[in-house]
Amino acid sequence: MISRIDMRGSLPEDLRDVLPRAELDVEAALEKVRPICDDVRHRGAAAVRELTAKFDGVEIATTRVPAEVLEQALAELDPKIRAALEESIRRARLVHRDQRRTDATTQVVPGGTVTERWVPVDRVGLYVPGGRAVYPSSVVMNVVPAQEAGVGSLAVSSPAQKAFGGLPHPTIMAACALLGVDEVYSVGGAQAVAMFAYGTEECAPATMVTGPGNIWVAAAKRLLKGRIGIDSEAGPTEIAILADETADPVHVAADLISQAEHDTIAAAVLVTTSPELADAVEKELPGQVSATKHSERIAEALGGRQSGIVLVSSIDDGLKVVDAYAAEHLEIHTADAAAVAARVRNAGAVFVGPYAPVSLGDYLAGSNHVLPTGGCACHSSGLSVQSFLRGIHVVDYTRDALAGAAAHVSVLADAEDLPAHGAAIRARFDWQVPATTETSD
Numbered sequence: 245m246i247s248r249i250d251m252r253g254s255l256p257e258d259l260r261d262v263l264p265r266a267e268l269d270v271e272a273a274l275e276k277v278r279p280i281c282d283d284v285r286h287r288g289a290a291a292v293r294e295l296t297a298k299f300d301g302v303e304i305a306t307t308r309v310p311a312e313v314l315e316q317a318l319a320e321l322d323p324k325i326r327a328a329l330e331e332s333i334r335r336a337r338l339v340h341r342d343q344r345r346t347d348a349t350t351q352v353v354p355g356g357t358v359t360e361r362w363v364p365v366d367r368v369g370l371y372v373p374g375g376r377a378v379y380p381s382s383v384v385m386n387v388v389p390a391q392e393a394g395v396g397s398l399a400v401s402s403p404a405q406k407a408f409g410g411l412p413h414p415t416i417m418a419a420c421a422l423l424g425v426d427e428v429y430s431v432g433g434a435q436a437v438a439m440f441a442y443g444t445e446e447c448a449p450a451t452m453v454t455g456p457g458n459i460w461v462a463a464a465k466r467l468l469k470g471r472i473g474i475d476s477e478a479g480p481t482e483i484a485i486l487a488d489e490t491a492d493p494v495h496v497a498a499d500l501i502s503q504a505e506h507d508t509i510a511a512a513v514l515v516t517t518s519p520e521l522a523d524a525v526e527k528e529l530p531g532q533v534s535a536t537k538h539s540e541r542i543a544e545a546l547g548g549r550q551s552g553i554v555l556v557s558s559i560d561d562g563l564k565v566v567d568a569y570a571a572e573h574l575e576i577h578t579a580d581a582a583a584v585a586a587r588v589r590n591a592g593a594v595f596v597g598p599y600a601p602v603s604l605g606d607y608l609a610g611s612n613h614v615l616p617t618g619g620c621a622c623h624s625s626g627l628s629v630q631s632f633l634r635g636i637h638v639v640d641y642t643r644d645a646l647a648g649a650a651a652h653v654s655v656l657a658d659a660e661d662l663p664a665h666g667a668a669i670r671a672r673f674d675w676q677v678p679a680t681t682e683t684s685d
């Protein structure tokens with residue numbers, strides 16, 4: 245059901261190349277999504293509707309969901325789901341509110357200041373997946389940080405559901421209404437990202453697109469990055485678990501399965517110092533897999549080349565392996581788990597010890613579940629308030645403060661063979677370098 249790589253002894257030098265990864269990666273998916281995005285760019289809403297018919301199997305007359313349909317979905321929401329969503333929102337708000345930035349002004353020299361102003365992007369398109377599963381929790385994870393960042397215009401898009409007459413799933417619409425979002429589109433996949441990037445007759449373009457999705461969504465985000473801002477490439481789910489002999493194989497198996505449940509190309513990787521644990525997890529998996537609803541999808545994910553058990557000689561080596569892998573989610577099931585977790589450098593989110601499973605973070609920890617995949621956690625962060633903000637430097641110098649900098653600017657400009665830069669300073673002082681030179685405050 246799951247393959248094994250034995251790295252006891254010495255670790256290979258090219259760790260990243262030998263670790264499990266899916267065959268279909270974002271790079272490979274790019275060529276498939278390029279014509280989809282081009283089509284939306286040139287033909288707008290008509291292309292979006294045709295692509296929806298092709299990929300989601302449903303004809304839609306319009307892409308925008310009427311506001312009253314959202315309100316109706318909220319009115320009809322199961323009270324238990326509403327209560328759980330409200331608690332998820334409350335906890336997420338606590339964490340994301342603490343991420344807000346305050347402007348900082350630094351006096352560099354007398355009369356010379358630099359202020360960093362934090363300004364939210366104007367309009368965001370928030371993607372909420374809805375193919376194999378539906379993700380009202382991703383409405384929360386997208387909308388809460390965007391709202392806390394102060395973004396003025398928020399639009400959500402989620403795949404049209406054949407079973408619901410071409411609307412997004414009712415729970416997704418209800419979650420939008422619960423959060424006060426009234427601009428929602430029934431569009432999924434790469435065409436949703438392109439719709440936000442280029443705009444259509446029915447949807448104004450966004451400056452930024454965030455949110456999780458399958459490989460096609462992640463590829464469209466990579467393709468259109470630059471035209472739009474994106475968060476991370478939050479593609480097919482990954483879980484890595486670093487464990488020693490103290491880990492409970494039942495928990496480890498359950499957690500691997502929980503994330504394999506997302507996608508046939510979801511990745512589940514156990515890195516362990518204990519061959520006995522590896523054996524016990526392998527023994528535990530088939531029973532738990534066959535007992536669960538999506539056993540076929542999970543078996544395919546666990547059996548794929550993106551999943552595996554990696555044996556290592558020590559926790560130090562295990563840390564090197566998980567850092568090279570840079571998983572979206574990393575669980576630590578070792579003795580002194582907090583100390584081991586503190587040494588991790590690359591992961592989208594780290595889950596410490598036996599009582600912090602990834603599925604807690606998926607819904608209710610307060611942390612964000614929109615996280616970088618495919619190794620991007622070595623350079624990207626999960627979705628946060630910061631994702632929606634730009635820091636703008638505001639430079640304010642008096643005449644005297646500029647005079648104090650003039651000589652150094654001229655020297656550096658000449659050193660770069662850009663003398664007009666120095667001249668732009670001298671133009672303010674009768675084309676001379678003023679006598680005073682401030683070197684410290």
Ligand SMILES: NC(=O)c1ccc[n+]([C@@H]2O[C@H](COP(=O)([O-])OP(=O)(O)OC[C@H]3O[C@@H](n4cnc5c(N)ncnc54)[C@H](O)[C@@H]3O)[C@@H](O)[C@H]2O)c1
Nearest residue numbers: 299373374375376432433456457458478480481506614615
């Ligand atoms: N990294 C994260 O933060 C994170 C969080 C939650 C979910 N996820 C991932 O999100 C994904 C959700 O996937 P999903 O499929 O359920 O929903 P989705 O909404 O991401 O994708 C569904 C859409 O994909 C498009 N599509 C389907 N097949 C296609 C094809 N062959 N070519 C082009 N487009 C195609 C369709 O338009 C459809 O609307 C999973 O991979 C899950 O692991 C990631």
Ligand SMILES: N[C@H](CO)Cc1c[nH]c[nH+]1
Nearest residue numbers: 379381382481482606613
């Ligand atoms: N584990 C997913 C992130 O990869 C998030 C999620 C939403 N719902 C369930 N799980």
Ligand SMILES: [Zn+2]
Nearest residue numbers: 502503603606
């Ligand atoms: Zn999950």
